[in-house]
Amino acid sequence: MLTMSRLSKYTVQGLVVLGAGLLAACSLLYDLSADQCEIDADCAAIGLPGRCVAGVCTPTNMQTGGTGGGGGSEAGTGGCKTNKDCLGEETIIDPSVCIEGECVDLTTEECPVVLPLDEQRLRASLTTGSAIVFGAFAPFRSDLSSVPMLNYDLAFTEFSQVNGLPPVGSGGRRPVIGVVCQTPEESDGDFGKIDRSMEHLVDRLRVPGIIGGLHPEHLQHAFDSKGLDAQVFFVSPGESERQLVATRDDGLMWHLLPGGADIAVSYPAALDRVIRYLETTSAIDPGEPVRVALVTADNRFLNQVREVIQDTLRFNGKSPSENEEDGNWLSIVIPFQGTDLGDYTEAVVDFRPHVIIGNAFIEFLFEMMPGIETLWPSGQARPFYMLSPFHYLPGLDLNSVIGLNSTMRRRIIGMNAPSAEDHELYDDYIKELKLRYRDDAQEGYENFYDAAYFLIYSAAAADKVPVLTGADLARGMLRLLHEDGAEVKVGGKHITKTLDTMLQSDPPRVRLLGTLGPPDFTSNGARKGPASIWCISSTAEYVADVLRYDAESDEFYGDFSCFSDF
Incomplete structure (x- = not known):
């Protein structure tokens, strides 16, 4: 992923993380060393919002929760009818969702970030209509910042501006929320972090789809150990690595970059x-x-x-x-x-x-x-x-x-890897990225942005069912790739038109253009190029x-x- 002044697109591999800059929608820089506090009151005493988690004053929707490095709330921690029942009156202390009458924490030690990052937008997404919760993996440091994360956030924020996806049946609109888990280092052979993340995303939150920002070996493990049996849909921002492409995946795994071969x-x-x-x-x-x-x-x-x-x-x-x-x-x-x-x-x-x-x-x-x-x-x-x-x-x-x-x-x-010959969508994307995240924005990570859009639009193009599954998303993905379909585009300013175009045929039959160019994939989910x-x-x-x-x-x-x- 590269045109113009872009970095190598192979950066999950490209996993370059930000330095001191905090994530968007925050005007302060926080000292995130692990000796800020012992109890929540210590945070208030030094003028920082949030709770004391592992010695760090952690702001609102960047909350780390759970115990033992495992998951969020176990079933039975609190009865609920809607997500609003699981949240504070005005602020989000522990972002949670209501699943089968129980409040379940969205965050864990391995999965500490919820998108959109802006707390007001997140609260609106959790309390309006029937929210769809997706999973994601991204690299980030102790301050929870990274360029891939900003690309995910930009996509989820743009959908929050139109209140998500159209309703199904008599339900309300469907805001989209992302729970982001840590991408381990490529050399990390301990799959325990991935296992705990997948248990949280799949078993507790029951996400239908995941943005698989993982190194190939880790993505393979996540899919083989949990994803396939649970029929979870994956869109990987990374390369179409040969062993991954050859994996029996029931059409559930797609890759945004060409592979080495x-x-x-x-x-x-x-x-x-x-x-x-x-x-x-x-x-x-x-x-x-x-x-x-x-x-x-x-x-x-x-x-x-x-x-x-x-x-x-x-x-x-x-x-x-x-x-x-x-x-x-x-x-x-x-x-x-x-x-x-x-x-x-x-x-x-x-x-x-x-x-x-x-x-x-x-x-x-x-x-x-x-x-x-x-x-x-x-x-x-x-x-x-x-x-x-x-x-x-x-x-x-x-x-x-x-x-x-x-x-x-x-x-x-x-x-x-070649970028799109037509730079219009890329130029719009990078302009918005820099406007929103200023010095923290970097070029060369548009594959992470496109991955979020393909996942969310797969949900929009899926069958009109009250509860989405990975198989529904896989069918939706295929409906975004028609050579003779109506051309639609990624990007915030195109969301309304794209969703309207999808509604003009049942099932939708479109060709989704990304910042990386046309959706040129093989039948087994590999990107050509x-x-x-x-x-x-x-x-x-x-x-x-x-x-x-x-x-x-x-x-x-x-x-x-x-x-x-x-």
Whole structure:
């Protein structure tokens, strides 16, 4: 997800979290160290709202509840007829919902955030009509802030402005509420946090759908251990990872980003273009065999990119394995998030490649590229770099990180998932994001925003039943993807028209356009999209989608503006 000045879309993976900025609708910054308080009265004494939870004064709808790291209220904690019976008279101390006559806390230690974040909007959503509660996963720190969270909140806030979805039968309108659980670190092999989150979302709150902002291994576990049996619908903001796509999912799991195997389809054409450029600029003598090195971080997504590259790449008129026999191909796998990469760097330098495909994370930028440049011997032109989606990092000072100069930038391109060619919806979205969240807003996370919209509109397009199920949402999702359907759009200013358009046919038959572009999915929920090319301008700025790939011609098209002759 990237156009213009966007970050790598692969950031659940993109899981970059905010620094000191608090979430929207708050005008104060709170010290969220875990020694603020011992009892609720301590919070009032220092002028902070909310309750004392685990040593932190926690404001209103960012409440952490439950005990033992487990769940919210058990059935029987309080009788109720409506959600309003479970709330305070004016403020929300413990956000709760009424389920089968019992008040159930919306929050737990693992799931501490409720959307929309604005307390007045949340209260209105809980007390008006028949609210639909969805689940979500997002990365956030102790202050409960993150860019993915803001993207979810923007979507839920925009729906709160129209009071949710149309009613079913004689019921009232259906506001939408999101309960957000913590995304564990990718290296965290303890699935206990995910299990407790899923127990809360599925068993206690009975959510029909979840925005699955999880790393692939964690998403797989959440779905296999609980989601499939409970028939919960998942929209993942992340990649269409091959093992996930191959999972038997009953149509319940969809992915907003292309997977590694799909991204890699355009790498051979990109390498062909690089080789022509090197020949044109005399970095390679005519007829000289080209040496190519592939450096891959040990990660599921990147390993799939590597496998497709090794199966499809051809240079010197030969496959990678044939080139390896001739001494013209080197493929090495480095540790995921590795820090001691000196031996790998030396191996690459000793090979003296003309082209290095950096199929890795930022450790390649921070550790290997500077080392390669420092150790590079005289007598051969310095290598050309093809970088990965994870290296698309607008705002990064490349001069200090890799010693970027005017010569070096002419030896760098990168690959990433293509953004929408029509930027209208993206431009509207980023304008609203920055207006609402100011300095906390960052570009490059529109996949999280689109995921929320696809989930909510799946509910709008589902069968008109009083209680939604995951299967209902799965059918609703299919109704958003018709090639010949009426075009509808994500975004707050389009909600009313989109919902009206859906009501014009029964069942709805529309084509939902997102900030990422048209809904180009396979039948098993994978997003299509071979990588486009990005580059670095003369002012050291990232330029996204400078060339796009056309599968029919197996060529790139566009205006490459970063340097001449490419």
